[in-house]
Amino acid sequence: MMEAKIQTSQSAEVTYNKEVRMQKLLNIFGIFIFGGLALTNLTNPLPSSDYTKEILFFIGGSALIYYITVNIFFLGNLGRKVAFIILILLSCFSLFMAVYLAVNSMPH
Structure with missing residues (x-):
């Protein structure tokens, strides 16, 4: 006679830290935002290299403040x-x- 093997289901809890996920998401948003701003200089170049330096310093400073x-x-x-x-x-x-x-x- 065959006996059926009965297995009880075990619920596994998946734990994750929502704050870590949000921090990663905000850091990825920052990459897109400031990367897009920097790419704007390639698609619409400014007339002077001084202006280009200024806008790149602004983008870099803004990114630094954002990430910090x-x-x-x-x-x-x-x-x-x-x-x-x-x-x-x-x-x-x-x-x-x-x-x-x-x-x-x-x-x-």
Whole structure:
């Protein structure tokens, strides 16, 4: 007589860290954003090499600030506070520069 072997199903839990996945996603977004900005210089070259240097420095500085802020944000609660402080300071500086440039405009 044959006996049936009965196996009980075991549920396996797949655990993953959502924060690590989000950090990787934001880093990949940064590659596309800043890589696309840098490629713009190839498709629409600027008239002067000085302008090209300036835009590449701007893109590099922006990418540096972006990646530092994203990676600090995912360090924990203290990292989140520091990242929010960085964002607040950048916002205040942007508003200050907008007002400053509106008041002290340069003739073109």
